[in-house]
Amino acid sequence: MQLEQLSSYITQKGDTWDLISFKVYGSTDYIEQLKSANYEFLKLVSFPEEVALVIPQIEIENKGSTPEWF
Template identity: 45%
Template sequence: MSGSYTTVQGDTWDLIAYRKLGSTDYTDQLISANLEHVGKLLFPAGVTLRLPEIAEKPNANLPPWKR
């Protein structure tokens, strides 16, 4: 999945990764694709982020609470 996403007030990196990429395991890839916003913890509305192309699935060997 690649493309873009426009934030809503209160979005966080992990919330965006979960909702748009399917897992919080992709948070690092999402941040890497948007380094100009790396200092943000909470997003204001209207920030356009690039969604990375996901090449691999999250590590299935992780315990359920980390998947």
């Protein structure tokens, strides 16, 4: 299921790869895709403010976390 996604993200102080993945994709399953698109920041674990990251468009699978009736 493809959802509308951002093409870039500006970090907030303390953002981490998993938190950014959750914020933009709704899941921490896409950390590797984020890292691949932003290889120049791989050494960062916690981001400072205002780092512009590329957010790749990916196919997001619905894993059934939302009830069918919703």
